[in-house]
Amino acid sequence: MEQNEKDPLIKVSSGSLSYRTEEVVTTNDETNAESSSWPPRKQNRSTETVAVGSLDVLSAKYESLDYEVCENHLFLEEERKTGYSFYIRKNVARWFIFLLIGVCTAILGVIIDITIDVLSHIKYGYIKDYIDHCLTEDCLYVPYLVWLGFNVGIVLIGSFLVAFVEPVAAGSGIPQVKCYLNGVNMPRLLRIKTLVVKVIGVISTVAGGLAGGKEGPMIHAGAVVAAGLSQGKSSSANKDFGFFYYFREDHEKRDFVSGGAAAGVAAAFGAPVGGVLFSLEEGSSFWNQSLTWRIFFASSVCTFTLNIILSSYHGHPGELNYYGLLNFGHFENLNYELFELLLFCFMGVIGGILGSVYTYVNYKLTVFRMRYIKARILKVLEACFVAAVSATVGLLMIYTLDDCKPLGQDPTEHPVQMYCRDNEYNSIAALWLQVPEASVRSLFHDPPASHDPWTLLLFMVIYFILSIWTYGLSVSAGIFIPTLLTGAAWGRVIGILIGYIYPNATWLDPGKYALIGAAAQLGGVVRMTISLTVILIEATGNITFGLPLMMTLMTAKWVGEFFCEGFYDVHIHLQAVPLLDWDPPPLSSNLFASEVMGYPVVVLPTIVKVSKLVEILSSETYCGFPVVDKITNESSQPSLLYSLMESGGKLRGLILRSQLLIILKNKLYIESDETWNHQNLGRNLFRHHYPRYPTIKDIYIPEEEMNFTIDLRPYMNPSPYTAQHVASLPRIFRLFRALGLRHLIIVNDSNDVIGMVTRKDLARYRVWRHLGHMGLEELKISDKI
């Protein structure tokens, strides 16, 4: 837990804020006119227990990543010793790892894709055969049982693994990756175990017929691959390969994870540029040219590798037509008339509304699950139940609706005749008896008369409900494909309806409207902007269609935001993650550091006794301690507490809890030969323990060593970023965001430490918007979630 969140309830308790404001005023002449009366704030000052599923709480449990380079003595020593050749070598290693990330992510994607392909082929083949067979034999319950058996059996495996082995592998993983890239340390997100569960989980979801996609999980998988490859060791397997040790730092690891996520997008959609933009849009606070270039390299390599393998697998080696797992197929003639842009905007409005409905209902469902479906076995049962319902609904539609279309250019692999005449097939069965992304392709490319609008509308409603129900189950499943499918269905319906009104319109192509509908629905749900546009452009392979897609997405996003937040954001808030936005909340300039910061702060002297250090580390849970040189109060208390504006001593540096633990663990306070070796190891000693540090309880220190002293100066960061107590919230926010800080020390006029700002202190201020109104909101911080 970070500095100053020791007792979060005190921080938000009634009156504490105004109390601080009054104190500040006395030191700051220019600003006392602006007390906290304006702009209007929605304050959550209640101290009662936080309700489950509340969106305005931050959990105290999430810690920040530390992107700051600690330029201490060891760092300078290493830099002097290694020189430019090491700098070059490190750069070469970086490129090599990005190459590996691209290749490995592609291979993983291929494994997922082919396994699903094979399983689905078997499953739908059997079902089709049984339907064809039983129609004459009157045993239609048999294909139902087969379908049920397949679905429930396969989903059981996946949901069991997710529920009992690694719950963090549930869902799409995009919100979690987004949080990680934003700078929040998401526990267990990047472990190998998570990857294994995710891969098996997503195969079981799609092959098991749930309304979930493999694209989100693919992005998560890419991120894990990147994190694993770059560290040259596996903490889970307790195996250290020794190479790439110099990348064992948060900021290096984050760069690789950005590349992995981008490669994941590239593999999922065949969109290397979209992948780069995804990583940037979701993650990077600081645009770095060479990093972006490397990320682009990884995603290009990934698309290329995937393309080569999949082309060979599908029997066209060298043709390179399989850019990604999700293939929108080839659009022949995607032209549009000027007035159609208005239609597309209108469809954007529908997408925004439907997306908000999706988000809101799923949110309510998630809260219900958080309250009542807590036991793991219940979660597994729910997943199996949904799988069974999916099969039931699908078969019911096939059995009851007679939507017959002539055979010919078969849009499906398993055409089912049902009650249709010879040379006809049941078009609703065609939609159900294939994986959802094949259905998306069908809706995009089927010839104009392939579908009946009312059946399609019914299909859309049912699939919409199923996909809402599916997300949040204890399975690995993304929302891209189900959302696209829903949108493509109603988009195509609109296209068909327009065809009824203007039967002679040459510009009309229901497939085009299906594409716009899919984009609108997706935009209304996820609310991504430029990256989503580029992903869709790349997935359609058509650059001309950029502007229509963009306008649709933009309308969908704006309309959606009028009603509620984006889907991923809602789930992030449900998890109470302290995510930092891109910009500080508007009109927050009259909030000052002294109001925002946490205090009192526990400080350490430059030379400290081992016993004292152990005492502080045992009693406090803070992650960073300012080091000061003028200790005014040499009492026996473990921590030195100062009230606001009182001197905490002149700031000398900042030392992290993890550094202190390693110092104690390796007895760096003893001047022995062995210690000397450790000191020669320098930063590598600290890297060795990254990212899982010992706890204070794991460290045994003999009684006689308790009186030793230790000089913190070689280890501490000698010039941490600071801000003055009069700095405004936007100013601190920009500093924090642009530099990826974890701790920002607040000093007074004479450079004495008076407080500390961490991520949660800033994430606590958020703008609320509701039907056109807006204001500043203060979130609660709770350590209960």
Place this chain on the structure above:
Amino acid sequence: MEQNEKDPLIKVSSGSLSYRTEEVVTTNDETNAESSSWPPRKQNRSTETVAVGSLDVLSAKYESLDYEVCENHLFLEEERKTGYSFYIRKNVARWFIFLLIGVCTAILGVIIDITIDVLSHIKYGYIKDYIDHCLTEDCLYVPYLVWLGFNVGIVLIGSFLVAFVEPVAAGSGIPQVKCYLNGVNMPRLLRIKTLVVKVIGVISTVAGGLAGGKEGPMIHAGAVVAAGLSQGKSSSANKDFGFFYYFREDHEKRDFVSGGAAAGVAAAFGAPVGGVLFSLEEGSSFWNQSLTWRIFFASSVCTFTLNIILSSYHGHPGELNYYGLLNFGHFENLNYELFELLLFCFMGVIGGILGSVYTYVNYKLTVFRMRYIKARILKVLEACFVAAVSATVGLLMIYTLDDCKPLGQDPTEHPVQMYCRDNEYNSIAALWLQVPEASVRSLFHDPPASHDPWTLLLFMVIYFILSIWTYGLSVSAGIFIPTLLTGAAWGRVIGILIGYIYPNATWLDPGKYALIGAAAQLGGVVRMTISLTVILIEATGNITFGLPLMMTLMTAKWVGEFFCEGFYDVHIHLQAVPLLDWDPPPLSSNLFASEVMGYPVVVLPTIVKVSKLVEILSSETYCGFPVVDKITNESSQPSLLYSLMESGGKLRGLILRSQLLIILKNKLYIESDETWNHQNLGRNLFRHHYPRYPTIKDIYIPEEEMNFTIDLRPYMNPSPYTAQHVASLPRIFRLFRALGLRHLIIVNDSNDVIGMVTRKDLARYRVWRHLGHMGLEELKISDKI
């Protein structure tokens, strides 16, 4: 001029650095081991006059833009008064301006394109007619004279305007826009006069047959359009329309200029995504999601508008096939075999080498011009001479080389028979008798046997030399098209040669190799990375070909960087612009703020006498003054000088020269009714004067007002960013770069002002690389350039 560059020669004079280092050591125990001996530095400590054309000098004349929001009293007052409705209105206005930027840039692009089209059509039509006519009449000198007359006449207009009216309109404008986006205030870059000269200039360059393109100037034009539209006034025309006054700040203007540059790229290449990436790669230090989205909006709108107008102009309204000014044409089947990637890399190597040759020779030529071609009339004459040579060389090639190809699918508008048989045409005349971008298209798409490799090679060499000669003339001309044409020529030659070796290769398409050659050459010259790849992908309209393009560009860049810097960078260094790189120079952590900063600093007390203020502003040229509250030395001297580590008083804020001038100009020190009105105007008073502030000589203050005092606190920035004297160079650099600072105040342990860091202090440290070696270099700063 900024704080601390008062006497630049002192700063770089021999020994001053080590002197400072010694002083620092006494206050910093941990770092005294690392004195300046390591890593190796190449120090330019000479005091002699700087040689013309030197690459390791920074001019003291360029000032920084100021992206920091000055959160003073007036700011808070405005924020409180205007509230959320104003915030929303401002956002709507932003979107509206980005829409306008897109539309207007497109219209400008269309005007340029159509004018060039018409002029070229007339010119080449006449020449073709005369050649056809004179071949029988034996008057071949007539078409030569016609060609000469056209070229020299048209170029004369453009070069006269550039030389005598607005020299900043010369060249492509990309280096200057890059500097502006980096944060350097380039004088006169964004004025309407510059735009007019640029537009006429680029038309005259291309229509006049010089080896220059219209793409670079298009980007510059977009930037000017954006700057003009966003400010709601024209300082040149002395007209204030009153709207958009709230965008009259450096950081707002920069955002719009990013959008304009992106729209320019979109118009030039039909590459909206490439445009966004260009703006980001060249400009943004801080990735901002909503800004990026707006930039994308502007570039999409721009492509769309341009497409609509050009499609109608070319007689296919509604077909929307003209994405940009430069159209690569439709590539049918851009597939490639795996082993071809190696070939592409090899071509990248050639591109890197040729690009370096291009850059180096042009650099030498530019230095020659800086020394000897100084008179404006000489510049005009040189441009006309090159125009004449271009015509001569072209006609000589047509007259002497008989490269006949059968007529049929005419790749050119004006096929010339010359000495060819009937039903044949002269293929070299086809290359010369059209605008260069049409030649690029010919080389990409002509059927395999259209060109003879040796003629093509000769053409390439001649065009290469012409294009080197052309850039740097006093005309507006970009390098994209000539570079692409050179590359396409040798690329096609390679394609043809491979065809000789493997006559049966089905994968072989000379057009594909022309494309790769063009990319390699361009990559070797400009060394852009992701944005160039995406621009080329969008211009070819083929996403599959992303990886080959990327690998070619990457190889070309790496090989090129082994030899010399990129073309734009060389020209930026020649202009001695203090450009900040993306990252701090490697291994510079042992340089500390106390070594980097400028000192002594001129500080102001919080309450200052008018006479003193006038005195300081008259005698000092600094742009920012720290405001302190404890003045230890109340002498009559205009400035308070402190030696290193001695207290300059407790830091209270930072006030800019421009603010002080406006305070004096508007007599804000007098408490009259009129002043009260001014104070009500608040920030608008300051915005009114943006960006051209009065000088101290323009301000008359009566003798009786000289004894008035003024309280600076309502106007100053109360919490400027600071760093401690022990902060390392990379730490300061990141702070500076990420936040777009202009002044960074350096304080000591007790928060007393001891120095100031500006852009030039950081830009002064640069890595030199030469054939595999690297080290840290300190540039000279000179006020002579």
